[in-house]
Each structure stands twice: as C-alpha cells, then as structure tokens.
Amino acid sequence: xxxxxxxxxxxxxLGTREPEKYGNKSFENYFSELQFKFRxxxxxxxxxxxxxELINMIHNAREDxxxxxxxxxxxxxTSVGIGxxxxxxxxxxxxxHISNTFSREEFRHKSYISAVAKGIIVGFGLQSYDLxxxxxxxxxxx
Ligand code: DQA
Numbered sequence: 001x002x003x004x005x006x007x008x009x010x011x012x013x014l015g016t017r018e019p020e021k022y023g024n025k026s027f028e029n030y031f032s033e034l035q036f037k038f039r040x041x042x043x044x045x046x047x048x049x050x051x052x053e054l055i056n057m058i059h060n061a062r063e064d065x066x067x068x069x070x071x072x073x074x075x076x077x078t079s080v081g082i083g084x085x086x087x088x089x090x091x092x093x094x095x096x097h098i099s100n101t102f103s104r105e106e107f108r109h110k111s112y113i114s115a116v117a118k119g120i121i122v123g124f125g126l127q128s129y130d131l132x133x134x135x136x137x138x139x140x141x142x
Contacts (some may be wrong), residue, residue: 002067005031005129006057007047008073014098021099030074030126038133041074051075054087062089067118069132071096076111083112092118094135096128 010017010097015026023031031045044065048054054072061068072082086093096117100123101108114120119135121128 001067001120001136001140002042002044003067003069003133004057004061005043005045005069006053006061007045007055007071007094009049011071011073012047012049014122019111023098025126027126030129034133035130036131038137041133041137043133051079053079054079055081058082058085058093063089065091067091067136069096069129070113070117071098071129072113073130076101076113077107078113083116086113087116092125092136094118094132095120095122096132097122098125098128099123099126 011027014022015024015029027047029047035043046057048057054075058068058070068091070086072079075082076095076097095111095113095117102122111120121131121135124131
C-alpha cells in the first residue's frame with residue numbers, strides 16, 4: 001500500500017510553531033517514526049505553503065497512491081479549490097488536524113474538505129496522522 005501525507009501552510013514549522021497547540025516535534029522527526037512503525041507500507045510525505053501547489057500535489061498523487069492523508073492547515077477553512085481537488089480525484093483522502101479545530105476559533109469550524117473527504121480525524125496531536133494510516137490499513141484488511 002502506498003500512502004501520501006500532504007501538509008499545507010506553516011506545518012513546515014512544526015516543532016517551533018505555537019508548541020502549546022502543535023507540540024515540540026518537527027514533522028520530519030515524526031515522519032521517521034511513522035516510517036519505522038509502518039515499515040510494511042510505502043509512506044511518502046510532502047509539504048507546501050502554496051495553495052495551487054497543494055492542488056497540483058493532490059492531482060499528481062491520484063495515479064500513484066492508494067490514499068492521501070491531508071492536513072491542508074489554514075487552507076482547510078478557506079479553499080474551495082482544494083475541496084474541489086479532493087472531490088475531483090478518486091483516491092480516498094482522509095482529512096487530519098493536529099489540534100481540535102472545533103474547540104478553537106469559529107472560523108476553524110468550517111472545512112471545505114470534510115464533505116468530500118473519506119473521513120476526518122481531528123485533535124489527537126500528531127497521532128492524528130497515525131490514526132489516519134491505521135484507517136487505511138483496517139480498510140485493506142476488511
Ligand atoms: C491545523 C488547524 C488549522 O486551523 C490551522 O490553520 C493549522 C493547523 C491543525 O492541524 O491543527 O495550520 O490544520
């Protein structure tokens with residue numbers, strides 16, 4: 001199984017960015033842990049701060065991956081284009097968030113992705129990504 005983790009804007013700063021909300025670990029370090037834990041599957045990871053690039057990454061993933069784990073970060077709440085990209089590809093997309101967006105500001109309660117995602121995992125810290133991977137593995141074993 002081949003899964004792609006896509007992170008949106010400001011998530012390149014994980015580890016130093018607002019650690020009380022997002023923790024102290026860089027995504028690169030966490031990704032190495034995921035690769036070790038899930039060494040029986042092919043995991044890839046990419047990040048961009050640019051909306052159109054995120055859309056291109058979703059398009060480009062559609063032939064090569066069995067699933068996408070998407071944290072579109074702030075674009076989640078603003079981007080019709082990213083929601084449309086998720087709807088456009090047949091590859092299942094699980095939306096993840098590190099923080100519980102529903103316990104934060106009202107503008108974070110709206111997502112343009114949720115309605116077209118396979119599912120959403122919100123508020124478990126970095127573990128949200130782990131749970132998303134497990135959801136794909138469970139599907140495969142069903
Ligand atoms: C986030 C939540 C978003 O509201 C915020 O803009 C982010 C990170 C999360 O993972 O908790 O950048 O997607």
